[in-house]
Each structure stands twice: as structure tokens, then as C-alpha cells.
Amino acid sequence: MRQIQKDIAPRNTGWAAEMKAGQILRLTARTIIDFVAFDRHDYAEAFDQAPTKELSNCLYFKRGHTLLSRSGAPLITLLEDGFEGLGTHDLQFGMCGRDRHKRAAEEGRLDEYLHGDDMEIPDHGCAENLTWALEPYGIPYENIPSPVNLFQNMDIDQETGCMTRTQIRPDAPVDLDLKAERDLLVAFSACPDKASKTKGLEVGATIFEP
Numbered sequence: 571m572r573q574i575q576k577d578i579a580p581r582n583t584g585w586a587a588e589m590k591a592g593q594i595l596r597l598t599a600r601t602i603i604d605f606v607a608f609d610r611h612d613y614a615e616a617f618d619q620a621p622t623k624e625l626s627n628c629l630y631f632k633r634g635h636t637l638l639s640r641s642g643a644p645l646i647t648l649l650e651d652g653f654e655g656l657g658t659h660d661l662q663f664g665m666c667g668r669d670r671h672k673r674a675a676e677e678g679r680l681d682e683y684l685h686g687d688d689m690e691i692p693d694h695g696c697a698e699n700l701t702w703a704l705e706p707y708g709i710p711y712e713n714i715p716s717p718v719n720l721f722q723n724m725d726i727d728q729e730t731g732c733m734t735r736t737q738i739r740p741d742a743p744v745d746l747d748l749k750a751e752r753d754l755l756v757a758f759s760a761c762p763d764k765a766s767k768t769k770g771l772e773v774g775a776t777i778f779e780p
Contacts, residue, residue, distance in 0.1 A: 571778035579760045581770040582692060584703030586757035589750040589777060594649070596747050597720065598774035600740040602761035604665050604696040604717040607637055607645045608709070610753040615639040616715045619661050629726065631659040631718050636751065644751040652744025657723035662733060664716040666761065667697030692762045699759035707755060719761075720746060737767055743774070 571594060579585040581601070588610055589595060597603060609615035618640040625642070626635045633651040636644045653659065671691040701711045723738040750756075763770040 571780055573776060574779055575775075575777040577775045579758070579773045579775060581760055581772055582694065582699065582762040584696075584699030584701075584757065584759045585773070585775055586703040586707065586755065587775070587777060589754045589756055590779075591750055591752045591754075592780060593750050594747055594778040594780060595646070595750070595756060596745050596774075596776040596778065597758070598743050598745050598776070599721065599760070599771065600743045601768065601771040601773065602722045602739075602763040603720040603773055604700065604759040604761055605720055606700065606715055606717045606757050608755040609639065609643065609645070610755050613707070613709055613713065613755070615641060615643050615645075616713070617645055617718070619716050619718070622718075623661055629661060631661055631720070637718060645754060646751060646756070647749045648746065649749050650745065650747035652746060653721060653740060656740060657721065657736075657738040660719035660722035660724050662724060662726075663719055663722065665697040665700065665714075665759070666695035666764070668692075668694050670697075671695060671764075691764070696759035696761050700757055703757045703759070704755075709755075717758075720758075722761075739763075739768075 607617045616639055617637045621638045621642050633648050633654055636647040700714050723736045725734040725736055760773040
């Protein structure tokens, strides 16, 4: 494959880029990535969690699965998954952010992130990072969909439906290869990943032409 673009997104920052149909995006990380995608020619055709889960009949995003828009249009497919067998990619949660951090602190729920109720919280998170990354494309916060949370391994209780964060992450950076099914605008946040032992790390993003 021919490399088109290569970037590094530092911890707790955002990134966005345009892709042509057929191009491959390789994400290299061992931290949570909040990822979204839009049809490059119609931003209303944005990734949507519900139809994605309905088509795959699965609560997780797995190798061979495709992220869909609200109308069911295919956006991007996970071709290779270096996290497979180690953990799963979340399709339930939304984005962390300043307001969510503040509310969790006020309600005494910070231990949900597995570091105790006195943990230090960041002054921004994925909501702000994605907003800043997508601002040059004219996409406001209210039009950013709930993401697929790559590397966010969740325990889901089959009886109660309760969801619990885990600290399962790759021990070293691994690759996820995603193929654009149409011309896309893609964006992600390198999450502050408060539940992990590292509390967030950088993310590599490389676009290839097959």
C-alpha cells in the first residue's frame, strides 16, 4: 500500500481527515479512541450506533463489521483488528467531556473510572476534542454523533444490563485497519481514558492507498 498521510494525535486531542473510497485508515494505539465518520459529500449521512448494531446483530464493533449511517449507508469497514482476542470495541457509550467529568465529580461517581473518588479530572475530553477537530469542516457539536469507542472494553451484565468499565487495553500499540466504503470525513479523539492505568496515550493515524 502507498502511504498518503501519517499523523500522531497526542493524548486528549482530536484529529480529522478526508478519505477517498477504498482508502485504508490505520489507527495505531493502546488507548481508547472515540471515532466518528461522515459521508464527505453529505454530512447528514453520519455514523449511527443503532443501525450499525442492528445490521451486525452485535453489541460490539468487530472485524468484518461496517459502520453505518442513520439511513443505513455503509461508511467504513474494520478489516484488521489487533485487539481481537484481547478485548472489544464499545458501541454503547457516548463521549466523555468537561460537563460529564464535572457531573461525575459532583455526584461522587468518579470511582466508576476505577481510580477512586479523589482522582484528578481533565478540563476537557472527547466531546471538546471532536468539536475542535471538526470545526474547520463546519460541523457543530450538536451534529457530532455518539462515537464507536475503539479499545473501550466493557463488561455487560446479561441479567441486569448494567455496563462496567474495565482496564483491559493492549500491552503495546496495535493496529486497526479500516476501509472507506465511500468518500469520507473521519475524526477521532485520543481519549484521556480515565479508567485505564495509563490515563490516555497518543494515537497514530496513517492513510494508505491500496
